[in-house]
Amino acid sequence: xxxxxxxFIFPDMTKKQLASATLAMRRKLGARVVLTDDAxxxxxxxxxxxxxxxxxxxxxxxxxxxxxxxxKMANKIGVPVTPRGRGTTLMGSAxxxxxxxxxxxxxxxxxxxxxxxxxxxxQAGANVGAIQDAAAGQGWFYPPDPSSKQYCTIGGNIACxxxxxxxxxxxxxxxxxxALKGYLPTGEFVEWGTATRKFAAxxxxxxxWIGSEGMLGVITDAVLRLIPQPAARWTLxxxxxxxxxxxxxxxxxFAARVQPAICEFLxxxxxxxxxxxxxxxxxxxxxxRPVILIELAGSEAELADAKKAVxxxxxxxxxxxxxxxxxxxxxxxxxxxxxCSGAMFQMGDAKLNEDITVPLGAYEDFAVWLEQLRxxxxxxxxxxxxxxxxxxxxxxxxxxxxxxxxxxAEKAVLALMKKVVALGGAISGEHGIxxxxxxxxxxxxxxxxxxxxxxxxxxxxxxxILNPGKMFEVVEVWKAPRVVASFxxxxx
Amino acid sequence: xxxxxxxFIFPDMTKKQLASATLAMRRKLGARVVLTDDAxxxxxxxxxxxxxxxxxxxxxxxxxxxxxxxxKMANKIGVPVTPRGRGTTLMGSAxxxxxxxxxxxxxxxxxxxxxxxxxxxxQAGANVGAIQDAAAGQGWFYPPDPSSKQYCTIGGNIACxxxxxxxxxxxxxxxxxxALKGYLPTGEFVEWGTATRKFAAxxxxxxxWIGSEGMLGVITDAVLRLIPQPAARWTLxxxxxxxxxxxxxxxxxFAARVQPAICEFLxxxxxxxxxxxxxxxxxxxxxxRPVILIELAGSEAELADAKKAVxxxxxxxxxxxxxxxxxxxxxxxxxxxxxCSGAMFQMGDAKLNEDITVPLGAYEDFAVWLEQLRxxxxxxxxxxxxxxxxxxxxxxxxxxxxxxxxxxAEKAVLALMKKVVALGGAISGEHGIxxxxxxxxxxxxxxxxxxxxxxxxxxxxxxxILNPGKMFEVVEVWKAPRVVASFxxxxx
Numbered sequence: 001x002x003x004x005x006x007x008f009i010f011p012d013m014t015k016k017q018l019a020s021a022t023l024a025m026r027r028k029l030g031a032r033v034v035l036t037d038d039a040x041x042x043x044x045x046x047x048x049x050x051x052x053x054x055x056x057x058x059x060x061x062x063x064x065x066x067x068x069x070x071x072k073m074a075n076k077i078g079v080p081v082t083p084r085g086r087g088t089t090l091m092g093s094a095x096x097x098x099x100x101x102x103x104x105x106x107x108x109x110x111x112x113x114x115x116x117x118x119x120x121x122x123q124a125g126a127n128v129g130a131i132q133d134a135a136a137g138q139g140w141f142y143p144p145d146p147s148s149k150q151y152c153t154i155g156g157n158i159a160c161x162x163x164x165x166x167x168x169x170x171x172x173x174x175x176x177x178x179a180l181k182g183y184l185p186t187g188e189f190v191e192w193g194t195a196t197r198k199f200a201a202x203x204x205x206x207x208x209w210i211g212s213e214g215m216l217g218v219i220t221d222a223v224l225r226l227i228p229q230p231a232a233r234w235t236l237x238x239x240x241x242x243x244x245x246x247x248x249x250x251x252x253x254f255a256a257r258v259q260p261a262i263c264e265f266l267x268x269x270x271x272x273x274x275x276x277x278x279x280x281x282x283x284x285x286x287x288x289r290p291v292i293l294i295e296l297a298g299s300e301a302e303l304a305d306a307k308k309a310v311x312x313x314x315x316x317x318x319x320x321x322x323x324x325x326x327x328x329x330x331x332x333x334x335x336x337x338x339x340c341s342g343a344m345f346q347m348g349d350a351k352l353n354e355d356i357t358v359p360l361g362a363y364e365d366f367a368v369w370l371e372q373l374r375x376x377x378x379x380x381x382x383x384x385x386x387x388x389x390x391x392x393x394x395x396x397x398x399x400x401x402x403x404x405x406x407x408x409a410e411k412a413v414l415a416l417m418k419k420v421v422a423l424g425g426a427i428s429g430e431h432g433i434x435x436x437x438x439x440x441x442x443x444x445x446x447x448x449x450x451x452x453x454x455x456x457x458x459x460x461x462x463x464x465i466l467n468p469g470k471m472f473e474v475v476e477v478w479k480a481p482r483v484v485a486s487f488x489x490x491x492x
Numbered sequence: 493x494x495x496x497x498x499x500f501i502f503p504d505m506t507k508k509q510l511a512s513a514t515l516a517m518r519r520k521l522g523a524r525v526v527l528t529d530d531a532x533x534x535x536x537x538x539x540x541x542x543x544x545x546x547x548x549x550x551x552x553x554x555x556x557x558x559x560x561x562x563x564k565m566a567n568k569i570g571v572p573v574t575p576r577g578r579g580t581t582l583m584g585s586a587x588x589x590x591x592x593x594x595x596x597x598x599x600x601x602x603x604x605x606x607x608x609x610x611x612x613x614x615q616a617g618a619n620v621g622a623i624q625d626a627a628a629g630q631g632w633f634y635p636p637d638p639s640s641k642q643y644c645t646i647g648g649n650i651a652c653x654x655x656x657x658x659x660x661x662x663x664x665x666x667x668x669x670x671a672l673k674g675y676l677p678t679g680e681f682v683e684w685g686t687a688t689r690k691f692a693a694x695x696x697x698x699x700x701w702i703g704s705e706g707m708l709g710v711i712t713d714a715v716l717r718l719i720p721q722p723a724a725r726w727t728l729x730x731x732x733x734x735x736x737x738x739x740x741x742x743x744x745x746f747a748a749r750v751q752p753a754i755c756e757f758l759x760x761x762x763x764x765x766x767x768x769x770x771x772x773x774x775x776x777x778x779x780x781r782p783v784i785l786i787e788l789a790g791s792e793a794e795l796a797d798a799k800k801a802v803x804x805x806x807x808x809x810x811x812x813x814x815x816x817x818x819x820x821x822x823x824x825x826x827x828x829x830x831x832c833s834g835a836m837f838q839m840g841d842a843k844l845n846e847d848i849t850v851p852l853g854a855y856e857d858f859a860v861w862l863e864q865l866r867x868x869x870x871x872x873x874x875x876x877x878x879x880x881x882x883x884x885x886x887x888x889x890x891x892x893x894x895x896x897x898x899x900x901a902e903k904a905v906l907a908l909m910k911k912v913v914a915l916g917g918a919i920s921g922e923h924g925i926x927x928x929x930x931x932x933x934x935x936x937x938x939x940x941x942x943x944x945x946x947x948x949x950x951x952x953x954x955x956x957i958l959n960p961g962k963m964f965e966v967v968e969v970w971k972a973p974r975v976v977a978s979f980x981x982x983x984x
Contacts, residue, residue: 198881
């Protein structure tokens, strides 16, 4: 693990000055809020990227106002501040890469459902699964569902604009955020939007904050829009001869104006992984074939119509299809989907987990190209994802100890990013940039776009103290030292 | 009408220099693109606010690239550039208040529907009604529907984040914009987002542009998300003893998890206006009573369930209710809704048309307060609006020639804005700030919020050339001279 001092960018600040600033902060906020013990510093030094840099202190506020105090001092004397929630991000967005202070928001975690207005009033540290449960308890539904939802915080979800399986029909985190409260990097309290669906008063800094990975402000509170909880769900598993057929079929489904709540694709490699890991055949009689898992959601009446359309589509397009007869059987299918990611470690001990997007019209081209990439790189590249929003998880597997595989993986990921941009897609659909995708940001954005983003950053954070070193500074993440850690949300 | 020269803010530029810059621009782009004839200058001098300032030229590009050329030169020598579409905004957002050049985007108006992906690829000058029609022709639905939709452009809708009646269930323009192309104020071409639903690569300047009223960039192209066209609609008219009962009933409807596509409220004053104008009783047997017009949309099966819930609600909460038996009858009801705004000119020859929002929980309080404001001001203040998103149109009517009424209107609008902010609402839900709401922006936003917005403006438009003089500079709009003009989209 590197020490903060090694990469510290503020040339006019010595370690001694930082230590004295930390002491001053501790006197202001108290020893229960400003933590400097080894265990706290260690725990805050990395996120799920496992890239680690030790901070000088962890600040864990118990009251919103403490964040203003912290940021005002950090801004005055130039201490880097890295906000974090549970740290489930795979991109390194929560790593305090330039040391300084980590602002841990887990202590601010209230959830209040307004059952009449269909709104959730939450604090940044609130758990996403708990918000969903609280909403469901009142007949409401909060759709965004990153796979780490039982662990991650809404603050992190908003900062990274988290997605999940429901994106195609319902949208992502951004689509459910009505209002935010928080602090500018300079420590001033701000509110973006009101607890009403419409707001057209001034520039929209709410949505600028969403997805800015904690670099433009610290989110403390959010108002989330909820939708009525669907009364019923229906699950269909379909299998296909190959990936190109599966993608072609997906296009036909959407062209038929069907909007499944979930439409998950697993290629043959993902299916085979899951089948080996679970010692079962996902689709009896169709082992090792690519599948699409469809879930419809809505009122019973709504589903009756939609089911017919989906079954007709399956008859015409799929090699096989099987309806889940009970909710328990549907859950088994979803368990397979969740397992496949972890099961991939049979194919390598390291994974470059990408979350690119491809426009619908380019699906088959992409499938053909990806098969060529497998052949050329000699690597296993199991792929699964959310077909309704073009968001595919391409998993480049390799063995860390095999230098040739490392080089091949590095080459493959660059080729992948170039390809998706050439097809009109995005280098990230839901994970963000953080540290891990910094080598590719300039494939997506031209110089004017990068310049505009950096100008906005400088305008809101003139001293560059908030989550510095992310997004714009290129980190060759595959060369960065990693800690060995296991997380409850690992897909293993 | 004031001349541009009078309010010109660039102190180092004389009229002569502006004239020579205009000539240079004309040589570059041609006399068909750079217009300086009287009729063109006159037409581009005002929008629906009727506040007018004559520009030095109107630039009407026929190719996207011409906008880059224009902005590069304007930025270099400091000429104000005011982008505009059809100019239906009531807020003055499209008035070239500091003269210079008007950039008229009406010539870029292509529409292409991708029927498979459910996306509309459009240029800024495309008409919103035409986009809806093109989508509907392919079985898709574009929900945002400002009342001027048969006239206004999508570029203007995006720049102002236009709303409409469908906001509660479906959202506003912002919720349907997937990607944008256009130019930074400095003339560089940029793209924000891709034609895929998910995008998490870099800061979100797409949503920063949306609703920025043409002050942060010029939008040339957009990709819009469409949803499947609802197969059926069902309309119910309900009447109530008074406004407080109507608002209370609306809360009960939403608490029952019903999501009508449209839920329009007309207070007794709006109803009486419309009844006098149309010489009919809107709800036979219930003349002059506040009404709520509900429209459900969805599949036939979906509607069957929802109808039951709405009828049960009406039985329990409304003084009377009446189902539209045919689509033609439903259209008649919607015609009443559209007429009421124009009919208000019986009560005064001038109107301050506000579009505030109020959180659901404050509906009854607001109704009581508004009745007190009527009594105190002595003015007619008919109010209608979109109950599902808290967006109410409060129309303060007065007679221009009666000084006492002018003063009372000015006082009433300030009191209104203070009240909605105190209730946790917004000073604008869908019209934006432009010139007309500038006196109230600081009621909504604290100094840090305004400072952050201005810092962002300065970062992207360092010379302040793009749509200058809007939003942040306070204009006492009721004192501004107006032109006499009538528009096809006037509610008269």
